[in-house]
Amino acid sequence: MALRIIFMGTPDFSVATLRALHAAGHQIVMAYTQPPRPGGRRGLDLQKSPVHQAAESLGIEVRHPVNFRDRADVDAFVALGADVAVVVAYGLLLPQSILDGTRLGAYNGHASLLPRWRGAAPIQRAIMAGDAETGMMVMKMDKGLDTGPVALTRKLTIAPDMTAGELHDALSLIGAEAMVEAIGLLEEGRLDTVSQPDDGVLYAAKIDKAETRVDFSRPATDVHNHIRGLSPFPGAWTEIEVNGKPERVKLLGSHLEQADGALGAPGTVLDDRLTIACGTGSVSLVRLQKAGGRPLPGEDFLRGTPVAKGTVIA
Template identity: 50%
Template sequence: MKLVFMGTPDFSVPILDSLLDAGHQVAAVYSQPPRPAGRGHKEQPSPVHAFAHGRGIPVHTPKSLKSPEEQAAFAAIGADAAVVAAYGLILPQAVLDAPRLGCLNVHASLLPRWRGAAPIQRAIMAGDAATGVTIMQMDAGLDTGAMLLSESILLLPDATATWLHDMLAAMGARLIVEALEGIEQGSLAATPQPAEGVTYAHKLAKDEGRIDWRQSAAEIERKVRALNPWPGVWFDLGAERIKVLEALLVPQDGAPGTVLDEHLTVACGRHALRPTRVQRPGKAAMSAGEMLRGHAIPKGTVLG
């Protein structure tokens, strides 16, 4: 099948790779424009852009698809279908209509739960028991199109965003190949999304990582697993911002934000949290014990 692939981050790369391995002709790749990155703030291509370039596939990086010129260029490719995976730009109706079989989206949730930009992190933060991938026939709404395939995965109590990201990327890579085969053979029918159970996975903001010790320890621990590596979870200790990379729940109580013992167990709105892996500004990640040996935080300290 002649395809256009539209994606930007690491999540999208295994999906593009699977399409190539399955023998599809990826005639063009669309990705967001290069962005400044690293210490030198030099413009860097997205992971999808770099991968496609390495495979010799033409890459387009428009800032928008709203202009008639961009829409005409997209239509001129003559694709049978477009596969979209975390592209990051809105597709106008003219783009949605251009491929013969439309545009298929690989979405990292069990729709209609967690429509939107950050479904992986939101599922962990909410304490969902399961999540998954949905292959959807795109329409003009925000992740509102009819569903072609879905598959679920259990969210274990220690599931992290990094682990879930990789599991769902691999799942999406497999399901999109299956969906394209079903569409081509006429054996796969789209099903409208249920009207009930809609939630929105709003884009992550940097300040979401600040710990509010008034929340329950369980809520904070889920944030630690969901928001690393970005935007990260932290608390203020004097002038320093201490990142919490891993943490344990402890069945103790006290005034929220108060250090309860020499192991950095901190009282929360309900129960307590014990950071076990942390990072000081400009330092490598370390165990909490290592940090405390060189930078003691006495019992009774109230953290910001």
Template identity: 50%
Template sequence: MGSPDFSVPALRALHAAGHDIAAVYCQPPRPAGRGQKETPCPVHRAALDLGLEVRTPTRLKRDTAQHKAFAALDLDVAVVAAYGLILPKAMLDAPRRGCINIHASLLPRWRGAAPIHAAILAGDTESGVTIMRMEEGLDTGPMLLTEATPIGSDTTVQALHDALSEIGARLVLRALAEDPPAIPQPEEGVTYAAKLTKEDGRLDWMLDAAALERRVRALNPWPGTYFTQAGEQIRLLAARVEAGTGAPGTLLDDAALVACGIGALRLLRLQRPGRAAMEAEAFLRGFALPAGTVLG
């Protein structure tokens, strides 16, 4: 049970290991692209490539027909990875070994919807994957296995996403083979990673430069980090912390060094609406940002 790219390696690993996959559940096809054509999610496409049955219910919570259809699969276990729908108790209890989740954090840190982004935003030095047995609470179930991976000063959300996706695929195979004992999560150190919105990408120059640089690494490609200038919303795709002082949001030179609440941020890669992304030197030839300009 999964939907985005993150879940695909786990599906492929389960299939390659010879597990009998009774069905694949994922989000329904949705309009995408300029033509708004109905497009299946990555897990849906992978499942079709593997010749597996795909189910795409739009809701589960009160749909007793879906509960019965799930129970009729007579499962040993359900593997869940970023599915996108909350499983009701009737479905959580149906498989003999329950439902296990591939969660992209070292629980109990970063329960919730966006744990990969949250780890980079917070300046964590490591992240990881927890295989947990699911219960009705939000990522509160007991842990079966964990594996950590470092977060470097230049780690992007895409790089961390890909690393955790591969760890999750490997770790869930171990969990199924070894059936390790479930260990309750610690009561201390619980944090939550809220669902991201477009507004989270707006750059607040009052923040310190290090926090803004982490935001750039954490929120691209989605929801994207941006500022406004000359009536345009400019995306910032890469940046570097440098020394500098001045009124927050003010350009300190002609090469896109912006004063922040603490320190300064060198803008390295930018993109105008409807245009290709460019390195700062090329961008500034077509969109001047002279020293003294105040960015929105």
């Protein structure tokens, strides 16, 4: 008999799991998501979250409390009589009253190999740190921040030029598959969990705007990981002189050309295809976006914005 599920999620990342559980025949009795936020061209229209929109398209009722401090919201959650809560990038720390509000507890789909990269930005931080591997874990939630015992793991290799956006999409899909398997095992009474180790804990702090500017004085490997780890959002950036004045340009893709060696002052353009000297080694910029423009491959960017060899960007 299929389980009665409360689904809790907000961004695009969560939608694949919602759809997969629905397709697997489980009864999703309610979807919880973050409240509609101002958006649109002028920021005046209230925009429903991707999970809100997907749930409505599937005929699933939606609730969006600001938090669960109001006892009425907790009581309404418990009154649903669900077997389990499935949580994927919901965006709120859940109180114990919610974690205990279903028959079998709450299971979270988390985008890292716990205990490495607990917290808000595990996808970006894994790439920025140069990790060669990450994955999705289904974890039974407890009151800590991503500290609960792990039920299921799916690993994924991070390719050398993979961006955070590409990794996001890949993890979303394998996370959906993992959660469907985990909930199937839970339904059969065969889902076991293992406590996380005490060693290897790292926290994936939310990305701060202050860390998005590229520092070409760092080694090329670090610069490359920084660029791809912040692509496409919020986007690493630098300033390039355009028509005699510096203009902010997002760097959305790069390739590690040379990992070490002194090739020139950091930020120096070394050739006619946007290879840039770093503190050691060099990177080529393969995808760029000017303010108000669309993302362009490096060669197309150079057609509209020539950047001469020897130019120093920062």
